[in-house]
Amino acid sequence: MLSTVKRLVVDTYQQQHLSDVARRVARARMTYLRPAKLRNLEACLRRIEADAVPGDCLEFGVALGGSAIIAATQMGAERSFVGYDLFGLIPPPSERDDDRAHARYAVIASGRSEGIGGDRYYGYEPDLLAKVRFNFAAFGLEVDGRKIRLVPGFFADTLPLAGDGAVAFAHIDCDWYDPVLLCLEHSYRRLSRGRVHHPRRLQRLWRLPSRNGRVRGAACRSATRRCHPQCGIHEGLRPFPPRD
Numbered sequence: 001m002l003s004t005v006k007r008l009v010v011d012t013y014q015q016q017h018l019s020d021v022a023r024r025v026a027r028a029r030m031t032y033l034r035p036a037k038l039r040n041l042e043a044c045l046r047r048i049e050a051d052a053v054p055g056d057c058l059e060f061g062v063a064l065g066g067s068a069i070i071a072a073t074q075m076g077a078e079r080s081f082v083g084y085d086l087f088g089l090i091p092p093p094s095e096r097d098d099d100r101a102h103a104r105y106a107v108i109a110s111g112r113s114e115g116i117g118g119d120r121y122y123g124y125e126p127d128l129l130a131k132v133r134f135n136f137a138a139f140g141l142e143v144d145g146r147k148i149r150l151v152p153g154f155f156a157d158t159l160p161l162a163g164d165g166a167v168a169f170a171h172i173d174c175d176w177y178d179p180v181l182l183c184l185e186h187s188y189r190r191l192s193r194g195r196v197h198h199p200r201r202l203q204r205l206w207r208l209p210s211r212n213g214r215v216r217g218a219a220c221r222s223a224t225r226r227c228h229p230q231c232g233i234h235e236g237l238r239p240f241p242p243r244d
């Protein structure tokens with residue numbers, strides 16, 4: 001009960017700092033990201049524009065298109081947005097994921113998962129890609145295959161064909177260890193200088209050392225750790241954006 005109240009208070013506070021688009025996306029139940037995460041996403045997007053970081057915006061894990069719509073709306077006119085997703089039922093976690101991930105997947109696979117606010121779970125949509133295009137259109141955005149591109153398929157199949165153009169901003173939001181590692185490896189080498197990397201579930205790690213020194217999201221945390229030597233991530237991890 002107390003945690004529900006606390007969550008509500010925090011969400012209400014964070015909502016005040018969101019753009020109109022982000023608020024509309026959240027109201028339309030198109031994103032799983034809580035207001036604090038959306039605020040962080042928007043801060044990252046502002047930062048790449050302010051610093052004129054060259055490159056496109058990529059997202060790995062689009063689901064209903066919520067965070068994608070926010071990125072595509074706020075990126076500069078010279079950039080493209082590319083969203084990668086299976087646009088179907090999320091693949092299972094692996095033995096590298098924890099019990100919580102497997103329990104969550106069991107519910108999804110059983111057909112009993114609820115969507116946001118009681119909606120149909122996006123993974124059960126008969127044509128999720130069409131729904132996401134529709135969601136983009138509701139925000140005045142056309143998925144034209146040039147400025148805005150959605151690439152359906154498993155990351156393991158689509159990323160090898162993705163090219164190596166510069167990336168200004170990568171949003172990694174794909175839940176389990178293996179896809180997180182794959183997307184980190186792919187995107188990190190393409191990131192421009194002055195880059196911002198924003199793997200949703202790694203935020204606490206990127207914020208280390210945190211005040212209490214604890215991090216959450218074991219699978220993503222270990223994927224990032226493993227990625228460090230492989231991707232050549234040697235720089236210190238700093239909070240972004242700075243905490244209030």
Ligand SMILES: C[S@@+](CC[C@H](N)C(=O)[O-])C[C@H]1O[C@@H](n2cnc3c(N)ncnc32)[C@H](O)[C@@H]1O
Binds near residue numbers: 068174
């Ligand atoms: C948490 S959702 C994305 C949420 C979204 N960014 C939002 O704003 O709510 C994770 C997405 O990652 C996708 N995904 C996970 N693993 C994948 C893989 N191996 N290949 C392609 N898509 C994958 C799932 O299908 C799902 O749509």
